[in-house]
Amino acid sequence: MAATLAARDRRFGQLMAAPGLAALLLVIVFPILFTLYTSAFDFTLINPRHDTFVGFAHYARAFGLAEFGNALLVTLWFVVAVVVLEFAVGFLVALMLNAVERGKAVYYAILLCPLLINPVVVGLIWRMFLHPELGIANYVLGLVGLGPVNWLGDPRNAFWTLVVVDIWHQVSFMIVLLLAGLASLPKEPYEAARMEGAGTLACFWHVTLPLMRPVILVTLLIRLIFAVRTYDLVYIMTRGGPGQATDLVSYFIYRQAFVGLNIGQASALAVLLLLIVLVLTAWLYRHMRSLV
Amino acid sequence: MRKLLLGTTILGLGFGAAEAQTLNILMESVPDTRFVEELLPEFEAATGIDVELEVVNYAEMHTKLVPQLVSPTGSYDVIVVDFYWVGEFAKAGWLQPLDERIAADGFDTSVYFDSLQDLVGQVDGEQLMLPFYNYAMGLTYRHDLLEDPAEQAAFKEKYGIELRVPETWDEYLQQVEFFTRDTDGDGKNDFFGVVNQGLRPDPIAMEWSNYLFANGGRFHDESWQPMLDSPEAVKAVEDYKRNLEEFGPLGAASFGFDEAFNVAAQGKAYSYLTYNMFRTAYDDPSQSAVVDKMEIVAVPNGGLNGAWGWAIPNSSPDPDAAWTFLKWVESPEIAKKRAMLGGSPTRKDVFADEEVLAKYPYYPALENLLATSHNFPVFTYTPQFVEVLGRELSLAVTGEKTAEEAMQTANAELEALLKQDGKL
Structure with a gap:
C-alpha cells in the first residue's frame, strides 16, 4: 500500500513537472541543437537555408581568426577582473550589512538601484559622466586638482573603465546573494568559537568562510557565466575599442551574426564559447568542492 | 480557457481588419524623421491611411530590420535604408x-542628384529606393574666428598665407594647428583646432574617408582593385592621428x-568634419553655444x-499603401516643406x-557638398568592411599599429x- 502510494506520488510529481520540462526542452535544448546544426552549414541571412553543408569548416576558421583569439583573451581578463573584484567588494559590503541592525531596507534599496537599471541605460549614463571635456567625472576630479582622465579614449583606461562600470552595475547582485547566505548561517558555531576564544578574524576564517562555501560557489558561478556574456556595456560604451582593447567575445559573435549576417559562423563561435563556459563551470565547481 | 483564447483571437482578427x-x-531618430512626423497629419487627412512611425537609434536599426526582411511577411510596410x-x-x-x-504614376526621378541615385536609388539599373535625405559630410568651422582681423594677421605672420575658408587640405591642417591653444594659461590646450569622432566602427570610418579623399586617395580603382595601401591612404591615417592627438x-x-558635436557646439573647437544635418543644429540655442558662428563648406x-x-x-504587408506614402513624401510639395523645417533635401x-x-x-x-562628394564602396559586404x-x-590611432600596417590589413x-x- 505504502509503495503504491509512493509510486502514485512519483507519477503525480512527474505529471506536474512535465509541462515545465517540456518548456525547458523547447527553449533551451532546441536552440542549442539548432545552433549546433546551423554551425555545420553555410547559413547566412542573405541565404537563410541549410543547403550547403560545410562540416567543421566554421570551427576550423574560428581558430584561424586572430580577432576571435583576441576577443577571447580580452574576455578572460575582463571576467577575471570583474568576478574577483565584485566578489571582494560584494563580500565586504555583505559582511558590513549583516552587522547592521536597523535600516537594512534603506541600504538594500540604495544598493539595488544600479542592478535594476537596464545595461544600455547604464552605458549611456556613464558615457555622459565620463565625457573628458564635458562630463562630470573629470569636472569633479578637476576641483581637487586631479585629471583630466582619458576614460574611454585610451586602450588601457578604457578596459578598466569598463570593469569599474560593470562593478558599479553588478556588485549588488553579489551583495544580495552573499547577504542572504550570511543571514541564514546558524548562530551556534560562532558562540562556540567565541567560547574557545576566537577573535573576529578567526571567526571569519574558520567559521564564516567554510559555512558560506556553497553560497560563494553558486554566486561566483552565476556571476562568471553572466560576465562571459557581457555585451550591452561594450556595445554602448566602446564598440570594442579603442583599438581592440574592449572587444569582448559576445560582442564579436554578435557582429558575425548581425553585421556579417553569417549565422553559420556565429553559431560555431557560440558553440565554442558554450564549451569554454561549461568547462570553466565544471572546473570551478569541482575545485571549490574539493576545498575544505 | 479555450473560449477565452478563441475570443481573443477573434478580437485580434477584428482589430486587424x-x-x-x-x-x-x-x-532612425534623426531630424529629418522628426520633420516627416510633423507632416504626417497631412498624409493621413489626404488618404485616410494611418501611419505608425517606429523611431529607433541607428545602432538598433540593422538588427531590427534584418529579421523582418528575412521573413515572408514582416511588420514594416516602408523602411528607410542607409547607403551602406x-x-x-x-x-x-x-x-x-x-x-x-514609377512608370505607371509618371513619378519623376530625374529631379534627384545623380550621386544620390547611385547611392540610394538605383542598383544595377533597377530603382529599388527613392533618395530620402542626404548626409554628405562637410567641414563645419567657426567663421567668426576666421573673419577676425586679429586672427587673420596672426595667421598670415605665422604661415605667410591668408586665413580664409580652406580651399586646400594643407591649408585646413594649418588652420587646425593655428587655432589649437591654451586660453587660460594652465599649460593644457583648452580650445581645439578640430574635434574628431574616433569611435569604432562607423564614426571613425566615415570621418576618415574624408581625409582619404582630401589626400587624393581612393578606396578602389575602376575595376574594384583596392587602393588602401597607397601612400595617400597612409598619409590620411597620419593626418587623422595627428589631428586627434x-x-x-x-x-x-x-x-x-x-559627443564630438557637443564639443564643437559648446564652442570648444574651431572645426568639426561632420554630417551636413548638424549645420542646422548649430543654430539651435537649446543645444548650441555657437549660434550664428558656425558655417559649412x-x-x-x-x-x-x-x-x-x-x-x-x-x-511589406501592404505595398500599395506603401507606394502611396512614398509618392506623397517625395512629392515636390512635401519635400519642400521638409526642407523648410530644416531637412536635408535630395531633389534639385x-x-x-x-x-x-x-x-x-x-x-x-x-548643394556643393553633394556635387563634389565621393561615394563609399557599396557592395554586399559594406557593413563588414566598415567594421574592418x-x-x-x-588601432592606428591608439598607436597599436603603424599607419602602414593598419592600411595593409584593411x-x-x-x-x-x-x-x-x-567583384574581383
Whole structure:
C-alpha cells in the first residue's frame, strides 16, 4: 500500500513537472541543437537555408581568426577582473550589512538601484559622466586638482573603465546573494568559537568562510557565466575599442551574426564559447568542492 | 480557457481588419524623421491611411530590420535604408523594384542628384529606393574666428598665407594647428583646432574617408582593385592621428558623433568634419553655444557622400499603401516643406527653390557638398568592411599599429570581401 502510494506520488510529481520540462526542452535544448546544426552549414541571412553543408569548416576558421583569439583573451581578463573584484567588494559590503541592525531596507534599496537599471541605460549614463571635456567625472576630479582622465579614449583606461562600470552595475547582485547566505548561517558555531576564544578574524576564517562555501560557489558561478556574456556595456560604451582593447567575445559573435549576417559562423563561435563556459563551470565547481 | 483564447483571437482578427489601412515604418531618430512626423497629419487627412512611425537609434536599426526582411511577411510596410546596407539588401533581394510603379504614376526621378541615385536609388539599373535625405559630410568651422582681423594677421605672420575658408587640405591642417591653444594659461590646450569622432566602427570610418579623399586617395580603382595601401591612404591615417592627438580634445578616440558635436557646439573647437544635418543644429540655442558662428563648406577635394533611401521591402504587408506614402513624401510639395523645417533635401528643385534659399542661405554650400562628394564602396559586404576599417583605424590611432600596417590589413581584408562578393 505504502509503495503504491509512493509510486502514485512519483507519477503525480512527474505529471506536474512535465509541462515545465517540456518548456525547458523547447527553449533551451532546441536552440542549442539548432545552433549546433546551423554551425555545420553555410547559413547566412542573405541565404537563410541549410543547403550547403560545410562540416567543421566554421570551427576550423574560428581558430584561424586572430580577432576571435583576441576577443577571447580580452574576455578572460575582463571576467577575471570583474568576478574577483565584485566578489571582494560584494563580500565586504555583505559582511558590513549583516552587522547592521536597523535600516537594512534603506541600504538594500540604495544598493539595488544600479542592478535594476537596464545595461544600455547604464552605458549611456556613464558615457555622459565620463565625457573628458564635458562630463562630470573629470569636472569633479578637476576641483581637487586631479585629471583630466582619458576614460574611454585610451586602450588601457578604457578596459578598466569598463570593469569599474560593470562593478558599479553588478556588485549588488553579489551583495544580495552573499547577504542572504550570511543571514541564514546558524548562530551556534560562532558562540562556540567565541567560547574557545576566537577573535573576529578567526571567526571569519574558520567559521564564516567554510559555512558560506556553497553560497560563494553558486554566486561566483552565476556571476562568471553572466560576465562571459557581457555585451550591452561594450556595445554602448566602446564598440570594442579603442583599438581592440574592449572587444569582448559576445560582442564579436554578435557582429558575425548581425553585421556579417553569417549565422553559420556565429553559431560555431557560440558553440565554442558554450564549451569554454561549461568547462570553466565544471572546473570551478569541482575545485571549490574539493576545498575544505 | 479555450473560449477565452478563441475570443481573443477573434478580437485580434477584428482589430486587424479595422487597422488594415495602417502603415508601419521603421525610421532612425534623426531630424529629418522628426520633420516627416510633423507632416504626417497631412498624409493621413489626404488618404485616410494611418501611419505608425517606429523611431529607433541607428545602432538598433540593422538588427531590427534584418529579421523582418528575412521573413515572408514582416511588420514594416516602408523602411528607410542607409547607403551602406544597399549592397547587402539588394543582393539578398529584400527590396521591391519600384520601376513599374514609377512608370505607371509618371513619378519623376530625374529631379534627384545623380550621386544620390547611385547611392540610394538605383542598383544595377533597377530603382529599388527613392533618395530620402542626404548626409554628405562637410567641414563645419567657426567663421567668426576666421573673419577676425586679429586672427587673420596672426595667421598670415605665422604661415605667410591668408586665413580664409580652406580651399586646400594643407591649408585646413594649418588652420587646425593655428587655432589649437591654451586660453587660460594652465599649460593644457583648452580650445581645439578640430574635434574628431574616433569611435569604432562607423564614426571613425566615415570621418576618415574624408581625409582619404582630401589626400587624393581612393578606396578602389575602376575595376574594384583596392587602393588602401597607397601612400595617400597612409598619409590620411597620419593626418587623422595627428589631428586627434595633438589638436583635438582628450578622449576623441572614443567619441561618437553626438559627443564630438557637443564639443564643437559648446564652442570648444574651431572645426568639426561632420554630417551636413548638424549645420542646422548649430543654430539651435537649446543645444548650441555657437549660434550664428558656425558655417559649412565642402572638404577640399570633396568629402564623403551619404544618404538614406525609402524602400518597400518584399515582406511589406501592404505595398500599395506603401507606394502611396512614398509618392506623397517625395512629392515636390512635401519635400519642400521638409526642407523648410530644416531637412536635408535630395531633389534639385528643392535646392533651387527661392523660399528655401531665403530661409537657409547656406543651402548652396550643401548643394556643393553633394556635387563634389565621393561615394563609399557599396557592395554586399559594406557593413563588414566598415567594421574592418573602423578597427584598423582605431588601432592606428591608439598607436597599436603603424599607419602602414593598419592600411595593409584593411586593404587585404577589403580585397578578401570584394572577392567573396565576386567583384574581383
